[in-house]
Amino acid sequence: MNNTADDNTASTHPGVFPTFQAHDADAQLRFLTDLGFVENVVYRDGDQIAHAQLDWPGGGSIMFGSHKPGAEWSREPGTAGTYLVATDVAELFDRAERLGATIIRPLQDTDYGSREFTIADPEGNLWSIGTYAGEPSKA
Template sequence: MSNQTPAPTVWPAFQARDAHALIDFLVDVVGFEKTAVYEDGDTVAHAQLDWPEGGGIMMGSHKPGGEWSREPGTFGAYVVTDRVDELYERIKGAGATITRELADQDYGNREFSIADPEGNLWSFGPYRGEPRSR
């Protein structure tokens, strides 16, 4: 069995009113890695941001009436990190909007949440989900 994290097979996707600014926030403040950004004029047709600890997201500029159009600012995600305290300090130090302070939860997780500049919600903690039954 390999120790490598498998390539993501589920890609959360969303749109932003100012995709360039949101990409900058997610890369510079949160710590995503900019893997690909394809532009169509002033808009982002498609962007892939990878999480250094595994997984990633896809996003682009808001296209009202488009086939995959979704209202910006309505996305939410839980991001797994083994460095929750370090990440919290970096994000808080950058002045991001903290919606739930870093705390140990009664269900055993240590986590915090933020809102990005578009209003999307992001929670961070070490919980990797329940093991699969086979």
């Protein structure tokens, strides 16, 4: 099946995937699934992760794989930043602390009505997790 933007399945699948690479993609996979992402697919090329898709329970997905310096689609590990919407942010903050994530910004209430925190994963990517679900779409 060809999943295109015009396909009727597009409404059930994310249309935007934050994408990054990791020096140790297996450790990244463990960290992110322990944080709460759900493994959708992991394709391997020998001992490297060629492509992984993880889904966030509240909606949305990310894609990543092992770092491939010089490849056509190469991103320096540790440079991504992603915001995750969640309702159970206090529990996720406790989980992130137990996982040994670097706390960049502790759990706090914001002046725009969100409860959120920011961590860095073992690769250095930033993850802000909060209750702010964005503004309604104007489309």
